[in-house]
Amino acid sequence: MAGQLLKTCRFVACRILPNNRNGFSNMQPLVRTLKSETKDLLNRLKIPEKPKRPLTPFVQFLKERQPAIVKENPTMKQSEIMKKIAKDWREVSDEQKEKYAQKFETESKSYNVAILNYNASLTSEQQEGLKSAATERKEDRKKRKLKKICKETNKPKKPSGPYILFLQEESKARNIPFNHMMSTVKGEWEKLPAAEKSRYREQYLAEKKKYEIALIEWEQEMVGKGHPELVRTTSVVDNPSRILSVRKDKKEPYK
Known part of the structure; x- marks a missing residue:
């Protein structure tokens, strides 16, 4: 029960606790990831504002408690704020919780009528x-979830290409921030001798081979842990012998 409550807290926090921690000005789902064409379409269609769902008993309580907690603990992390509110909620009397529940029930009835009228009014x-x-x-949430899992499971990162390796080396040698290197060494890569370019390419190929081995092993591990959705559609994980062939080319024994 406690675990489910914390899960709900994290979900609510993503949608209710804004960057400005002193208020709850934005209760709508995030739309930052909509494609520009879709945003333009929605603006052109002039879709009326959708009725807001009533706040559940816990969210009502959260909305009341959060401003005071933030004021008393300005440096407290959002996750800690949510844990404290969840703890406080468990200590709320049944009588008080019933008041929140009654308000939710009343507002739900009004919402159900409003949403029916809203849907009927749409072209x-x-x-x-x-x-x-x-x-x-929905697709964006799915992508962000997969990205989060990849990060948590230490998915191997693709190696930098020859040109990026060149920029990284020059950035370090000249003591210039990497993000300034593109304009600083513009055109120098094209003038670089073939032998120098070959050195960077060989370095890239060596890192790429290590990456291929690590990625195959990571994908097999993910399949074993029940995350086949993280594996490439045409992944060589379906052909385990690929690991052996890659290691053989690298003259590295399979561990």
Whole structure:
């Protein structure tokens, strides 16, 4: 039960606790990842504002408690704020929780009527626009979830290409920030002798071979842990002998 409550807290925090920690000005789902074409379509369709869902008992309590906690603990992390609110919620009396529940029930009845009227007022084009936006948001959430898992499971990173290796080396040698190197050494790569370019390419190929081995092993591990969605569609993980052949080329024994 406690674990589920904390999971709910994290979900709510992503949508309610804004960068400005002193208020709750934005209760709508995040739309930052919508494609520009979809945003333009929604603006052109002039879709009316959708009725807001009523706040659940816990979110009502969270909304009341958060400003005071932030004021008393300005340096407290968002995750700690949510843990404290969850702890406080467990100590709220049943009588007080019932008041929150009654408010939620009353507002839910009004919301159900409002959302029916809202949906009935939309044109078919507006409905399609909202459906497209919902699909994009769903896909974006899926991508962000996979990206998070990849980071947590230490997915091997692709090696830098020859040109990037050149920039990194020059950045270090000249003591110039890497993000300034593109303009600083513009054109120098093209003038570089073939032998020098070959050195960077050989370095890249060596790192690429290590990357291939690490990625194959990581993908096999992910499949074993029940995350086949993280594996490339045409992944060589379906052909384990590929690991042996890569290691053989590298003259490295399989461990």
